[in-house]
Amino acid sequence: MSKRILISCGTGGVGKTTLSAALAIRAASLGQRVVVITIDPAKRLATSLGVETLGNTPTDLTERVRAAWPDQAPGSHPFHPDGQLWAIMPDIRETFEEFVRELAPDPATAQRVMSNSIFQIFSREFSGANEYMALERLYSLNKDERFDLIVLDTPPARNTVDFLEAPELLARFFEERLIKWLVLPANQIIAAGMKKALGVLERLTGRGFMTSLVEFAQALTQVQARFVTNLSRISDLLRAPNVGFVLVASPAPDLAREAQRFAQLLRTRHFRLHGLLINRSFKHFTPTPSASAAPHAAESVILALQKREVGAVHELERNAVPILTTIPELSRDIHSVEDLCHVALRLADCDDRLG
């Protein structure tokens, strides 16, 4: 059976990490061997799953989840004996260094890159590094025989499309032409022109930076070719028939617009959109019948949120953005694996996406 990959995207604060974990738990309960990849700097997922920390290698959480699974709850089912849940939280810095070590032709080159001052300060911050590393991890886990399903919880972004665009941004930094500019070419005329340009740049940056940058670039040329190959393999993987994207969103004012933009971008790049998971929904709440006419302040906020959500959903339906399911706003925070399991019980409509 071919491995399935589910990638969840969305902005911050919508419950993406929680839902990614819940989807993974559900799939495990149905018999899949699942691994969820999360970038979770606030350790939210780790806390909910009741572990101190999630590491750079997959942690087996099956027993914990199996013990917490509420098989007697309404609408539930027994936890499938074959199901497994693993979780991994890649350490970006560690992953990036591992990545450099792997791509470098020899340890000396790897060392040169990693001891370069630019690399040291910025390896955590390369635009697109988080996103790219998550995809690198996805690519390597795709070959791992232990799993049937991979759920990738992407890093939260300001704009939902950032995740898709980030790796390309990073790629441009490695682009061959850029590297060629920095590595002084043999041709004397071109070299003289380059020296002049660098000289002017040095007026801005100071001498040390340019020297570091050139050294860094020279070291990078060695890794760059393999990076570009990797990137194209990853791009191909993302378009494979077993890979699908879900957008997690809350019913905020720009829900419809954001979802449409996301759907459009996926279409343009030939990625597969499973649909939208609307989280933190108020639509299920019924007003409390009461004698007095006017709702109090807090209740009128909820009513306004409901009204807004209805409008957003209509707009989504008008624009044919598929809604997989809607998860209600919770009455309290998630504290435990049991809580995550209860959320998982609400995700039945996603079952055919989970394999």
Add this chain to the structure above:
Amino acid sequence: MSSPAPSPSLFQRRLIFVGGKGGVGKSAVSAALASEFARRGFKTLWVTIEDHAFALGETRTRISGAPPLLTHLNIEASRAFEEYIGIKLGVAGLAKIFVGNKLVRYMAEAAPGLHDLVLLGKIWYERNNFERIVVDLPSTGYGLSMFQSPTNFARLFQGGPIQRDALAMLATLNDAAQTGHLVIALPEEMPLQEGLELKATLSSLFPNNPAALIVNRVFQGAPPALDRPNSGALFVSTIDQYLAHRMRAEAEHLSELRLKDPEFATLPYFDPPADMSASESQRMQNSLSQALGELL
């Protein structure tokens, strides 16, 4: 409330950064703050950073007011970089060579730290053109990379105008007379914890200018009675049940917060901005002024 901190009122500071994790209402709060400054007669700039929605002209403007009193700027890094180069090199022709140079373009867009420095530099230069600047920070990394870059750059660029700028910016950010750092959080467990962590990080980055915390979207009034003992259920069915649980939890979080870190202010939960009427908008601005006054 707690005794006043010995620092200038936030309303007297020229540059206010509004940060926090995603979905806490930074845009609404920063927009209301910018509108309030304009209402008080200050020539004000509201800054958003690479927000695609604005770039496409789609998001309904949240500020009430118009140029010259109130202006909105959505900073795009590449354009900001061109301007920065122009300012730094001082010679238009030379600047043009650079702008056309692919090396420079790529550095601006992909080189970490430099990208952020340029964004911050753009904001910083605008302080000459406006009496008040309110910045809606990105929630990814909480916008910290933007603040950390001057420090990194000072280390990396030995001498040269970039370093001079970086050090000058750091000094401004660390100066309580010029800059205010506002962290927005929600009265929920995780957002509050993350807000406090961000506040602590900012305060250690800028030890002479500690950040202030605003807890946003606090439901007002007394919680409805719980119709049965709290079952701890995640899913409830009526609005009142939801509010009964939620408002009690909020009150608990806020009283815990008062013990840990008493200097914070709160903002009520307003009707969602997209539906906000002019009077709702004004109410939010008034509440905001009051909340910021309490932070004094």
